[in-house]
Amino acid sequence: MIDLKNSMTLSFSAAAQNEAFARMAVAAFIMPLDPTISEITDIKTAVSEAVTNAIIHGYGNNSEKNVVLLCSYENRSVYIEITDYGIGIEDIKQARTPLYTSAPELERSGLGFTVMETFMDSVDVLSEKGKGTTVRMAKKLMDSDNKNDMDCR
Amino acid sequence: MDIFFRKHPGVLIVSVSGDIDHHTAETIKRMTERELYVTGSKNLIFDMSEVSFMDSSGIGMLIGRYKTVMALGGRTAVAAPSKEADRLMEMSGIYRIIKPYPTVDSALMNIGRE
Numbered sequence: 001m002i003d004l005k006n007s008m009t010l011s012f013s014a015a016a017q018n019e020a021f022a023r024m025a026v027a028a029f030i031m032p033l034d035p036t037i038s039e040i041t042d043i044k045t046a047v048s049e050a051v052t053n054a055i056i057h058g059y060g061n062n063s064e065k066n067v068v069l070l071c072s073y074e075n076r077s078v079y080i081e082i083t084d085y086g087i088g089i090e091d092i093k094q095a096r097t098p099l100y101t102s103a104p105e106l107e108r109s110g111l112g113f114t115v116m117e118t119f120m121d122s123v124d125v126l127s128e129k130g131k132g133t134t135v136r137m138a139k140k141l142m143d144s145d146n147k148n149d150m151d152c153r
Numbered sequence: 154m155d156i157f158f159r160k161h162p163g164v165l166i167v168s169v170s171g172d173i174d175h176h177t178a179e180t181i182k183r184m185t186e187r188e189l190y191v192t193g194s195k196n197l198i199f200d201m202s203e204v205s206f207m208d209s210s211g212i213g214m215l216i217g218r219y220k221t222v223m224a225l226g227g228r229t230a231v232a233a234p235s236k237e238a239d240r241l242m243e244m245s246g247i248y249r250i251i252k253p254y255p256t257v258d259s260a261l262m263n264i265g266r267e
Contacts, residue, residue: 016174016175016176016179017176019174019175019176020172020174020176023206041206041237041240044206045206045207045208045241048174048175048206048208049208049209052174052175052208052210055175056175107178107182107213107214107216107217108209108210108213109209109210109212109213109216109245111209111212111245112209114209115208115209115241115244118244
């Protein structure tokens, strides 16, 4: 029987091409839980949003900095933590407001946190100005008994 | 991510396959803006049938092109969005300004003749 408790940590350059790496790494890591396609898509999208925020807003696209990604699961609950040591968020409530963006000139939609909140069960943001930001997200995957039905929909 | 352009009278069709994220959205933006300029098209159709992943960077990119095309007096449409792209676009509310069509042909019939 698979030990359903596991964790991993990745540290990678804050470079845009690593957004795909980060979400694919998380998707591969949770594969032993046999998630549904829609659960994988939800988690990949949320990871992509958080990593993009870290790269663009936390580090201002400075690829010499590093983003740290922690992923763990216990039974069917997946926990993800994405940290940057960049500029931090001055007003977290404002940053989480749908359609708010601090970088409209970069064609940001301001939907990053909204997407994370929609696709994950919980999203917590810890930030300190000048020190960085950590986004903690969790999602409970469906029990094996129910998911065959969902995959057919 | 791969991008392919087709030109119909007055309409530029942009077919995107693969992932649309912050990294690739930048390329789609740059290439589409150039192609709009070169072809002189004023309407834009994004064929999203082969999009395997999209995050909110894709929404930002689409809204950016919608603004470009609107300034030219044209319209933007999305055709045949994949399940992955459709879910995010539906959630974002972007369909209120960029209408989805089931096929490229139906999008062409609706926006290409104006």
